[in-house]
Amino acid sequence: MADWQELVRQELAGLALDLQQNREVIEELSAHLEETFEQFRREGRTESESAQLALGQVGDWMILRRRIQAARAKEHLMTSRITQFWIPSMVTFVVAEGLLGLLQKFGPKPMIFAWSGNLAVLQFYVPWLLTLPLIGAMAAYLSHRSGGTSRVVFSTVLFPALAILGLFLFVLPVALIVDRHIDPSIVATGFILGILGWVFVPAAALLIGGLPVYLFLSRHSTSRHIAGQ
Amino acid sequence: MIGSGIKRGTAELAVLSVLQDGPLHGYELARRIEQQTEGALRFTLAALYPMLYRMEQQRWIRGSWETSANGRRRRCYRLTPAGKKKLSPLRREWAELFRALHRLTKVAHG
Numbered sequence: 001m002a003d004w005q006e007l008v009r010q011e012l013a014g015l016a017l018d019l020q021q022n023r024e025v026i027e028e029l030s031a032h033l034e035e036t037f038e039q040f041r042r043e044g045r046t047e048s049e050s051a052q053l054a055l056g057q058v059g060d061w062m063i064l065r066r067r068i069q070a071a072r073a074k075e076h077l078m079t080s081r082i083t084q085f086w087i088p089s090m091v092t093f094v095v096a097e098g099l100l101g102l103l104q105k106f107g108p109k110p111m112i113f114a115w116s117g118n119l120a121v122l123q124f125y126v127p128w129l130l131t132l133p134l135i136g137a138m139a140a141y142l143s144h145r146s147g148g149t150s151r152v153v154f155s156t157v158l159f160p161a162l163a164i165l166g167l168f169l170f171v172l173p174v175a176l177i178v179d180r181h182i183d184p185s186i187v188a189t190g191f192i193l194g195i196l197g198w199v200f201v202p203a204a205a206l207l208i209g210g211l212p213v214y215l216f217l218s219r220h221s222t223s224r225h226i227a228g229q
Numbered sequence: 230m231i232g233s234g235i236k237r238g239t240a241e242l243a244v245l246s247v248l249q250d251g252p253l254h255g256y257e258l259a260r261r262i263e264q265q266t267e268g269a270l271r272f273t274l275a276a277l278y279p280m281l282y283r284m285e286q287q288r289w290i291r292g293s294w295e296t297s298a299n300g301r302r303r304r305c306y307r308l309t310p311a312g313k314k315k316l317s318p319l320r321r322e323w324a325e326l327f328r329a330l331h332r333l334t335k336v337a338h339g
Contacts, residue, residue, distance in 0.1 A: 031304075
Protein backbone atom coordinates (compact mmCIF):
# COMPACT_ATOMS: atom_id res chain seq x y z
CA MET A 1 0.00 0.00 0.00
CA ALA A 2 1.25 3.49 -0.85
CA ASP A 3 2.72 5.75 1.80
CA TRP A 4 0.31 8.60 1.14
CA GLN A 5 1.94 11.03 3.54
CA GLU A 6 5.32 10.55 1.90
CA LEU A 7 3.83 10.94 -1.54
CA VAL A 8 1.98 14.16 -0.66
CA ARG A 9 5.09 15.51 1.11
CA GLN A 10 7.15 14.96 -2.04
CA GLU A 11 4.56 16.44 -4.38
CA LEU A 12 4.03 19.51 -2.21
CA ALA A 13 7.72 20.07 -1.48
CA GLY A 14 8.48 23.77 -1.57
CA LEU A 15 5.16 24.85 -0.13
CA ALA A 16 6.16 27.99 1.74
CA LEU A 17 4.18 27.54 4.93
CA ASP A 18 5.45 27.17 8.48
CA LEU A 19 6.26 23.68 9.73
CA GLN A 20 3.00 23.12 11.55
CA GLN A 21 0.80 24.30 8.69
CA ASN A 22 2.81 22.25 6.25
CA ARG A 23 2.39 19.14 8.41
CA GLU A 24 -1.35 19.73 8.72
CA VAL A 25 -1.85 20.17 4.98
CA ILE A 26 0.12 16.99 4.25
CA GLU A 27 -1.79 15.02 6.89
CA GLU A 28 -5.15 16.25 5.63
CA LEU A 29 -4.54 15.58 1.94
CA SER A 30 -2.95 12.19 2.54
CA ALA A 31 -5.91 11.17 4.70
CA HIS A 32 -8.22 12.11 1.82
CA LEU A 33 -6.21 10.06 -0.65
CA GLU A 34 -6.07 7.11 1.73
CA GLU A 35 -9.85 7.10 2.15
CA THR A 36 -10.37 7.39 -1.60
CA PHE A 37 -7.99 4.47 -2.12
CA GLU A 38 -9.82 2.36 0.48
CA GLN A 39 -13.17 3.17 -1.10
CA PHE A 40 -11.95 1.89 -4.47
CA ARG A 41 -10.59 -1.24 -2.78
CA ARG A 42 -13.98 -1.84 -1.15
CA GLU A 43 -15.53 -1.57 -4.61
CA GLY A 44 -13.35 -4.52 -5.63
CA ARG A 45 -10.56 -2.80 -7.56
CA THR A 46 -7.00 -4.03 -7.37
CA GLU A 47 -4.46 -2.23 -5.23
CA SER A 48 -2.61 -0.58 -8.10
CA GLU A 49 -5.83 0.34 -9.88
CA SER A 50 -7.19 1.90 -6.67
CA ALA A 51 -3.97 3.84 -6.15
CA GLN A 52 -4.10 5.16 -9.73
CA LEU A 53 -7.74 6.18 -9.36
CA ALA A 54 -7.07 7.87 -6.02
CA LEU A 55 -4.20 9.84 -7.55
CA GLY A 56 -6.49 10.81 -10.40
CA GLN A 57 -8.62 12.71 -7.85
CA VAL A 58 -5.80 15.15 -7.16
CA GLY A 59 -5.98 17.08 -10.40
CA ASP A 60 -2.73 18.90 -11.02
CA TRP A 61 -0.23 18.84 -8.13
CA MET A 62 1.32 22.11 -9.25
CA ILE A 63 -2.04 23.87 -9.32
CA LEU A 64 -2.88 22.36 -5.95
CA ARG A 65 0.37 23.64 -4.45
CA ARG A 66 -0.07 27.11 -5.95
CA ARG A 67 -3.67 27.40 -4.80
CA ILE A 68 -2.94 26.21 -1.28
CA GLN A 69 -0.11 28.70 -1.11
CA ALA A 70 -2.37 31.53 -2.25
CA ALA A 71 -5.24 30.52 0.05
CA ARG A 72 -3.06 30.18 3.12
CA ALA A 73 -0.77 33.15 2.48
CA LYS A 74 -3.04 35.92 3.80
CA GLU A 75 -4.28 33.88 6.71
CA HIS A 76 -0.72 32.84 7.42
CA LEU A 77 0.50 36.43 7.52
CA MET A 78 -2.15 37.53 9.99
CA THR A 79 -2.11 34.56 12.33
CA SER A 80 1.64 34.13 12.29
CA ARG A 81 2.22 37.69 13.49
CA ILE A 82 -0.06 37.03 16.41
CA THR A 83 1.14 33.53 17.34
CA GLN A 84 4.82 33.95 16.57
CA PHE A 85 5.36 37.44 17.85
CA TRP A 86 2.58 39.15 19.77
CA ILE A 87 1.44 36.36 22.10
CA PRO A 88 4.97 35.21 23.10
CA SER A 89 6.10 38.85 23.42
CA MET A 90 3.18 39.77 25.65
CA VAL A 91 3.65 36.68 27.83
CA THR A 92 7.37 37.44 28.13
CA PHE A 93 6.75 41.09 28.92
CA VAL A 94 4.10 40.38 31.56
CA VAL A 95 6.26 37.72 33.26
CA ALA A 96 9.39 39.92 33.21
CA GLU A 97 7.64 43.05 34.46
CA GLY A 98 5.54 41.10 36.98
CA LEU A 99 8.68 39.58 38.47
CA LEU A 100 10.35 42.96 38.58
CA GLY A 101 7.36 44.43 40.41
CA LEU A 102 7.40 41.59 42.95
CA LEU A 103 11.14 41.87 43.52
CA GLN A 104 10.93 45.64 43.90
CA LYS A 105 8.28 45.16 46.58
CA PHE A 106 9.52 42.09 48.42
CA GLY A 107 13.06 41.46 47.22
CA PRO A 108 16.43 42.90 48.25
CA LYS A 109 17.34 46.48 47.49
CA PRO A 110 18.85 47.21 44.08
CA MET A 111 22.56 47.48 43.56
CA ILE A 112 23.24 51.20 43.06
CA PHE A 113 26.23 52.82 41.44
CA ALA A 114 26.45 56.57 42.04
CA TRP A 115 29.07 59.06 40.99
CA SER A 116 29.90 62.08 43.11
CA GLY A 117 28.61 65.31 41.69
CA ASN A 118 26.07 63.54 39.56
CA LEU A 119 22.45 62.98 40.55
CA ALA A 120 21.87 60.23 38.05
CA VAL A 121 22.57 56.70 39.26
CA LEU A 122 22.93 53.28 37.71
CA GLN A 123 20.90 50.59 39.42
CA PHE A 124 20.50 46.87 38.94
CA TYR A 125 17.94 44.49 40.41
CA VAL A 126 20.31 41.53 40.47
CA PRO A 127 17.72 38.82 41.32
CA TRP A 128 15.59 40.10 38.42
CA LEU A 129 18.54 40.07 36.03
CA LEU A 130 19.22 36.48 37.08
CA THR A 131 15.70 35.42 36.09
CA LEU A 132 15.89 37.10 32.67
CA PRO A 133 17.84 34.30 30.92
CA LEU A 134 15.01 31.93 31.84
CA ILE A 135 12.44 34.39 30.52
CA GLY A 136 14.47 34.84 27.32
CA ALA A 137 14.60 31.06 26.91
CA MET A 138 10.83 30.84 27.37
CA ALA A 139 10.29 33.59 24.75
CA ALA A 140 12.52 31.79 22.24
CA TYR A 141 10.72 28.51 22.85
CA LEU A 142 7.21 30.02 22.48
CA SER A 143 8.05 31.93 19.31
CA HIS A 144 10.03 29.11 17.69
CA ARG A 145 7.31 26.56 18.50
CA SER A 146 4.84 28.73 16.54
CA GLY A 147 7.20 28.74 13.55
CA GLY A 148 8.86 32.12 14.08
CA THR A 149 11.86 33.00 11.93
CA SER A 150 15.13 33.97 13.62
CA ARG A 151 14.27 37.67 13.35
CA VAL A 152 10.86 37.14 14.97
CA VAL A 153 12.29 34.89 17.69
CA PHE A 154 14.96 37.44 18.68
CA SER A 155 12.46 40.32 18.57
CA THR A 156 10.31 38.29 20.96
CA VAL A 157 13.25 37.47 23.24
CA LEU A 158 14.23 41.16 23.41
CA PHE A 159 10.69 42.48 23.66
CA PRO A 160 10.79 43.39 27.41
CA ALA A 161 14.00 45.39 26.88
CA LEU A 162 12.65 46.99 23.68
CA ALA A 163 9.45 48.01 25.47
CA ILE A 164 11.50 49.74 28.19
CA LEU A 165 13.60 51.42 25.50
CA GLY A 166 10.40 52.73 23.94
CA LEU A 167 9.32 54.05 27.31
CA PHE A 168 12.66 55.84 27.80
CA LEU A 169 12.51 57.38 24.35
CA PHE A 170 9.02 58.66 25.05
CA VAL A 171 9.22 59.65 28.74
CA LEU A 172 12.48 61.57 28.84
CA PRO A 173 11.78 64.05 26.05
CA VAL A 174 8.35 64.60 27.59
CA ALA A 175 9.94 65.14 31.03
CA LEU A 176 12.26 67.75 29.53
CA ILE A 177 9.38 69.60 27.94
CA VAL A 178 7.08 69.41 30.97
CA ASP A 179 9.61 70.24 33.69
CA ARG A 180 11.98 72.92 32.46
CA HIS A 181 13.75 73.09 35.85
CA ILE A 182 15.57 69.83 35.28
CA ASP A 183 19.13 70.35 34.16
CA PRO A 184 19.43 68.85 30.67
CA SER A 185 22.86 67.42 31.56
CA ILE A 186 21.29 65.40 34.40
CA VAL A 187 18.61 64.19 32.02
CA ALA A 188 21.22 63.20 29.45
CA THR A 189 23.29 61.26 32.01
CA GLY A 190 20.14 59.69 33.46
CA PHE A 191 19.09 58.71 29.97
CA ILE A 192 22.39 57.02 29.18
CA LEU A 193 22.57 55.23 32.54
CA GLY A 194 18.91 54.29 32.32
CA ILE A 195 19.37 52.79 28.86
CA LEU A 196 22.41 50.91 30.11
CA GLY A 197 20.77 49.55 33.28
CA TRP A 198 17.27 48.96 32.01
CA VAL A 199 17.78 48.14 28.34
CA PHE A 200 21.28 46.89 27.46
CA VAL A 201 21.97 44.75 30.52
CA PRO A 202 18.47 43.15 30.57
CA ALA A 203 18.72 42.61 26.79
CA ALA A 204 22.03 40.78 27.27
CA ALA A 205 20.51 38.68 30.09
CA LEU A 206 17.51 37.80 27.91
CA LEU A 207 19.81 36.80 25.05
CA ILE A 208 21.91 34.58 27.35
CA GLY A 209 18.82 32.39 27.73
CA GLY A 210 17.17 32.96 24.36
CA LEU A 211 20.12 32.37 22.05
CA PRO A 212 21.05 28.79 23.12
CA VAL A 213 17.39 27.75 23.16
CA TYR A 214 16.90 29.13 19.65
CA LEU A 215 20.07 27.41 18.37
CA PHE A 216 19.07 24.12 19.98
CA LEU A 217 15.50 24.22 18.64
CA SER A 218 16.48 25.24 15.12
CA ARG A 219 19.07 22.47 14.92
CA HIS A 220 16.56 19.98 16.31
CA SER A 221 13.82 20.99 13.85
CA THR A 222 16.23 21.00 10.89
CA SER A 223 17.41 17.46 11.63
CA ARG A 224 13.79 16.32 12.15
CA HIS A 225 12.83 17.93 8.84
CA ILE A 226 15.69 16.22 7.01
CA ALA A 227 14.82 12.88 8.64
CA GLY A 228 11.21 13.33 7.53
CA GLN A 229 12.07 13.94 3.87
CA MET B 230 -18.04 28.65 -20.92
CA ILE B 231 -18.82 29.04 -17.24
CA GLY B 232 -16.57 31.68 -15.67
CA SER B 233 -14.39 30.92 -12.69
CA GLY B 234 -16.42 33.31 -10.52
CA ILE B 235 -19.62 31.36 -11.19
CA LYS B 236 -17.87 28.03 -10.67
CA ARG B 237 -16.43 29.24 -7.39
CA GLY B 238 -19.83 30.54 -6.30
CA THR B 239 -21.58 27.23 -6.96
CA ALA B 240 -18.84 25.30 -5.20
CA GLU B 241 -19.03 27.53 -2.15
CA LEU B 242 -22.80 27.20 -2.08
CA ALA B 243 -22.47 23.41 -2.29
CA VAL B 244 -19.99 23.28 0.60
CA LEU B 245 -22.01 25.60 2.83
CA SER B 246 -25.25 23.72 2.07
CA VAL B 247 -23.77 20.32 2.87
CA LEU B 248 -22.12 21.55 6.06
CA GLN B 249 -25.45 22.88 7.23
CA ASP B 250 -26.39 19.27 8.03
CA GLY B 251 -23.36 18.81 10.30
CA PRO B 252 -19.55 18.77 10.41
CA LEU B 253 -17.68 16.72 7.81
CA HIS B 254 -14.08 16.14 6.86
CA GLY B 255 -12.81 16.86 3.34
CA TYR B 256 -13.28 13.38 1.90
CA GLU B 257 -16.83 13.01 3.26
CA LEU B 258 -17.67 16.51 2.10
CA ALA B 259 -16.58 15.80 -1.49
CA ARG B 260 -18.41 12.48 -1.48
CA ARG B 261 -21.61 13.93 -0.06
CA ILE B 262 -21.66 16.70 -2.69
CA GLU B 263 -21.04 14.19 -5.47
CA GLN B 264 -23.81 11.91 -4.21
CA GLN B 265 -26.33 14.66 -3.62
CA THR B 266 -25.75 16.22 -7.05
CA GLU B 267 -25.74 12.74 -8.66
CA GLY B 268 -22.21 13.26 -9.92
CA ALA B 269 -22.84 16.69 -11.48
CA LEU B 270 -20.48 18.36 -9.03
CA ARG B 271 -17.17 16.64 -8.45
CA PHE B 272 -14.14 18.12 -6.76
CA THR B 273 -10.52 17.33 -7.34
CA LEU B 274 -8.26 17.90 -4.35
CA ALA B 275 -6.79 20.87 -6.23
CA ALA B 276 -10.24 22.47 -6.24
CA LEU B 277 -11.58 21.36 -2.88
CA TYR B 278 -8.86 22.10 -0.32
CA PRO B 279 -7.76 25.56 -1.49
CA MET B 280 -11.46 26.49 -1.47
CA LEU B 281 -11.92 25.12 2.06
CA TYR B 282 -8.87 27.06 3.26
CA ARG B 283 -10.16 30.23 1.62
CA MET B 284 -13.60 29.78 3.16
CA GLU B 285 -11.96 29.16 6.51
CA GLN B 286 -10.02 32.37 6.13
CA GLN B 287 -13.28 34.19 5.41
CA ARG B 288 -14.59 32.61 8.64
CA TRP B 289 -17.53 30.93 6.91
CA ILE B 290 -16.34 27.52 8.06
CA ARG B 291 -14.02 26.35 10.83
CA GLY B 292 -11.71 23.34 10.66
CA SER B 293 -10.56 21.38 13.70
CA TRP B 294 -8.71 18.11 14.16
CA GLU B 295 -10.73 15.22 15.51
CA THR B 296 -9.88 11.60 16.15
CA SER B 297 -12.39 9.07 14.89
CA ALA B 298 -13.37 5.81 16.62
CA ASN B 299 -10.74 3.91 14.62
CA GLY B 300 -8.03 6.30 15.86
CA ARG B 301 -7.63 8.27 12.62
CA ARG B 302 -7.08 11.98 12.80
CA ARG B 303 -9.27 13.98 10.45
CA ARG B 304 -9.78 17.68 9.98
CA CYS B 305 -13.50 18.33 10.33
CA TYR B 306 -15.16 21.42 8.94
CA ARG B 307 -18.23 23.00 10.45
CA LEU B 308 -20.36 25.95 9.50
CA THR B 309 -19.77 29.12 11.55
CA PRO B 310 -22.48 31.69 12.36
CA ALA B 311 -20.95 33.88 9.61
CA GLY B 312 -21.23 30.95 7.18
CA LYS B 313 -24.87 30.41 8.11
CA LYS B 314 -25.52 34.09 7.51
CA LYS B 315 -23.79 33.88 4.12
CA LEU B 316 -25.78 30.84 3.04
CA SER B 317 -29.27 32.35 2.70
CA PRO B 318 -28.37 35.34 0.46
CA LEU B 319 -26.15 33.04 -1.59
CA ARG B 320 -29.03 30.62 -2.08
CA ARG B 321 -31.33 33.47 -3.04
CA GLU B 322 -28.86 34.84 -5.58
CA TRP B 323 -28.38 31.46 -7.22
CA ALA B 324 -32.10 30.73 -7.27
CA GLU B 325 -32.66 34.08 -8.97
CA LEU B 326 -29.93 33.36 -11.50
CA PHE B 327 -31.35 29.92 -12.34
CA ARG B 328 -34.89 31.33 -12.64
CA ALA B 329 -33.59 34.03 -14.98
CA LEU B 330 -31.71 31.49 -17.10
CA HIS B 331 -34.76 29.26 -17.16
CA ARG B 332 -36.96 32.13 -18.37
CA LEU B 333 -34.35 33.04 -20.98
CA THR B 334 -34.12 29.52 -22.39
CA LYS B 335 -37.91 29.24 -22.47
CA VAL B 336 -38.17 32.49 -24.41
CA ALA B 337 -35.40 31.41 -26.76
CA HIS B 338 -37.10 28.10 -27.50
CA GLY B 339 -40.66 29.37 -27.32
